[in-house]
Amino acid sequence: MTAPRSAEQVHAALAAQIVQGRLAPGAPLAETALAEQFGLSRTPVREALQKLAGEGLVERGPRRAFVVRRMSADALRHLFEALGELEALCAGMAARRMSAAEIAMLNRILHGDGPGVDYADVNIRFHDALRQGAQNQVLAGLLEDLNRRSLPWRNAQFTQRAERIDTSRAEHRAILEAVTARDADRAAALMRAHMGAALGTVLELIATR
Template sequence: MTKRTADQIYDSVLNRIVDGDLRPGDSLGEQSLAAAFGLSRTPVREALQRLANEGLTERGPRRTFVVRRMGQAELHDLFEALGELEALMARLAALRMTEIERHALREIVSDSERPGIDYEQANARFHEALQLGAHNGMLSNLLADLKNRTMPWRGAQFRARADRVTSSQTEHRAILKAVLARDGDQAHLQMRDHMAASMRVIAELIGT
């Protein structure tokens, strides 16, 4: 077994969670995954444990791994932390982005409004551009961890609520306007509002 092999399994399962192919509560059988990859169960177990350490999987019935479920209170706390950090990154990006980065952010927002666009990917690109534009590696690492923990739910809001795409696009334009104006306070405020709106939709989905 090599670390690279466990990483490949990790990446595959993570991508399926992010894409929505695996939903909270779905079983992740070690034996079936091992058979799918043509490997022993050891690297599979290592990959699933890594996902558990990141808060994406947990032990379910009979000690098998499942995609982790979250209650509203726990998810609220997670998104509150994420929202504050995203808002800080937006503030820093407004102050620190280069002209090339600002132009790229404008293009991302424009592209995300084209008909037929994969908005989940466009949304991820927007937030990643701000994360990189903040030019703070330590904060970026912290944000990446929180993003991993919330990925399944962040994507679900767009699949379950078509109107959320439209409102998210409007919120992105407001954040972009603040960043282009180099207004850190407004970028911070708009991003907090954006993340709060996402949390409200996700809370509704969990409650249904």
């Protein structure tokens, strides 16, 4: 296997292993051992571990060493419930405030999706466009932390449950239709349901680990 060459690649590799259950809760993440495994110095490994800690996937254990954090169903539910409410608020505000050009861009994001395209990236760009379209910097700031902490799990729903891609696409199309129609209440309700569906998939993932 080709060794990752940067902190971002180490982060992606470790996040995938944690979410998929290949690194069990409580498993030690020693910087020296990981640096040797990935063929890197300890600096990018430390950066990757600090980012994982910011996402809530790892924590400091005995002697301040990093260990894999146990993510309970309740912890994930609370995270996604909070995220869903803020995302719904953004979608409703975006329906009222997005310009015609911004809605056209949202449409291009969806129609640019297809074979060979990383759907997780499409999902990120779709949600980012709605957050920007809400035109509220305070709300965007509140979402930044929750989005960072939830992103590994949101991406995992597509890599571990391929069928979720099709349902997510359909949910995105319905949200776009509501935004285009300037129906703020419907856009918010659809986004709330969309995030609820994501949570359901994530809970299925951890139940089978």
